[in-house]
Amino acid sequence: MNTSYDVKFWEIRRNETSKTPSYVIRWKVGGRQKSKTLRTKALAESFLSDLRQAAKQGEAFDMETGLPLSMLQAKSARTIFEFVRAYIAMKWPHAAAKSRDSASDALATLLPALTKDRPARPEAEILRTALRKYALLPDGKRPDVPTDMAQAIRWIEGASLDLVDLGETRVVRLALDALALRLDGKAAAPNTIARKRAVFHAVLEYAVELEELSANPLHKVKWKPPKTTETVDPRVAVNPRQAQELLTMVTYVGGRGRGRRLMALFACMYYAALRPAEAVGLRLQDCHLPAKGWGRLTIDVSRPEVNTKWTDSGSTHEERGLKHRGRADVRPVPIPPELVKILRQHIEEYGTGPDGRLFRSERGGVIGSTAYTEVWQEARALAFTPAQVASPLARRPYDLRHAAVSLWLNVGVSAPDVAERAGHGVDVLLRVYAKCLDGHKEIANQRISDALTV
Structure with missing residues (x-):
């Protein structure tokens, strides 16, 4: 060649x-x-x-x-299994770690359904493990395969349907039905189904590009997925008093100041609406923190957390650009004096890492989601009543971001300004936070009443 x-x-x-x-x-x-x-x-x-x-x-x-x-x-490739492995090898070098993980998850669901009826079929959990941990990794990332996993991989290699079978409606329905269910046979979440279907669609589009299929068969299958939920549940958003109480309680969690060193991290999610992956990557050089008045964060780095087998660096946190933006894009976020004060105190007490990062584990590493989520759950138990603890109110640290965006919208900050600060498009912002706009129905009702009054 x-x-x-x-x-x-x-x-x-x-x-x-x-x-x-x-x-x-x-x-x-x-x-x-x-x-x-x-x-x-x-x-x-x-x-x-x-x-x-x-x-x-x-x-x-x-x-x-x-x-x-x-x-x-x-x-x-002559079988669906061979084609999928080639697809992953092609996509891997320029895909984000999260995208690699998501694609593997979807394809490990689909491939066992696209097989012939062959004897000695391995159990569903074994097939999924064999695909996720071994078969659906490119050669350079694949660890040594244990005997039972190798047997499962050989079975799916031999049982995989031919690639041309994807042109049949019956086969496409098998795939769609598979991604609509969890391993335990229960219905998958609508957002999970939508994500996995998108991966399947991309694989089929690639087959069309290479002229292995004449057209994407998904377009001719009448299959209606469950409706996904994009809007934020208004019950998750804390009010300013509750947010301040939570931040205070965070400082009481754990020994050796474990919660105290994380308080400013949570404050960034509430006062600046940072995503957790953006907050953990915040550096001193990103911060303008004047002695008085409003400050500014310039966000250009995100550190999403993912299993090391999906990253190129071997780290659990892959440094990426901002979500839905180009790699070189930045997002300026004005921050109120409350957050300026919190960040100045945090820097004075804990300093920064060699790369300027504000938030580090006790050993200097990137703070993992498990660590800050454990602190958050303990803080909720201290700050809330038992009924509130059992409710959706601020159940996840990410809900602090939802609370911030909801607050900005409800106090009258314009949607374009809120969208710019939060890193959303205006259309997405209004769709996602539609149920968090308090008082708008009453205003609309009053205007209608005024118009009907003669």
Whole structure:
């Protein structure tokens, strides 16, 4: 096989020679021009993006087909299992750790359903473990496979349906029915179903890109997923008095100041509406903390937590850009004097890490979600009545962010300003927090009454 790293791309163009809309991707490998025509611009853009990402990762391209070796592996796949493994190998280098984890979770649900009726089928839990921990990891990340897991992998390799079977409605329904259930046979949560279906859709789109399928079969299957819940439950949002009580109680949790060193972390989630992954990555250089008045945080880093097998660094916290934004984007967040004072006191007492991070574990590492969640639950028990503890009120640290955004909206801060501070789009903000807008119905009712008065 002749390969080359010399790759050049051109912009997508409309195919003017065809009456029906189609789009042409053009690129050059080792001086040889290549082209591919796809039916929709979205498919063309996705295909070109995959080519560019492969080139960016330093992958060799086959000079005969013009495809990177990862795509060539997918083109040679004959079973669904082989194709899925090739898909993961292609996506892995430029996917976030959370995305890798999510894709593996979805595909470990789908693959056991897309098999032939073969004897000696392993138990569902063993199949899932074999896929999640071994088979659905790329070669360089896969640990040594125990005997029982190897047997399960061999079984699914032999039992996997052929790739062409994905074009059948019956097979697609098998997959959809599988992702709608948990391992115990109970219905999965609507948001989980939606997430896993999105992964399945992406795999099928990739098969269409490579012309292994003529069209995405999901588009012709009449299958209605459960409705997902996007809106925040207003019952989770604490009021300012409750928030202050919680922050105070955090300082009483644990020995050796365990809760005290986390109080400012929770304060960032409440007063600045930071996501937990943004708060744990906050650095001194991100903070403008004047002696008086309002300050400012400039957020440009997020440290989401994920199992080490999904990260490139081997760390449980992968440094990423901001959610839903480009890697170089920043988000300025004005912060009130209350938070400025808390952060100044925290820095005076605990200092910062070598990289400027404000919040560190006792050993200097990134604070894990387990650690701060345990402190939070103890603080809730101290601050709330038994009825409140049993309620959804501030059940998770993330609910402090919900409380902050709800407060801003309800005191009359404009939606575009709130969206900018919280790192949302305005449309998403109003949809997610629609039920947290107190008093708007009464205002609307009064206006209607005034208009009806003659």
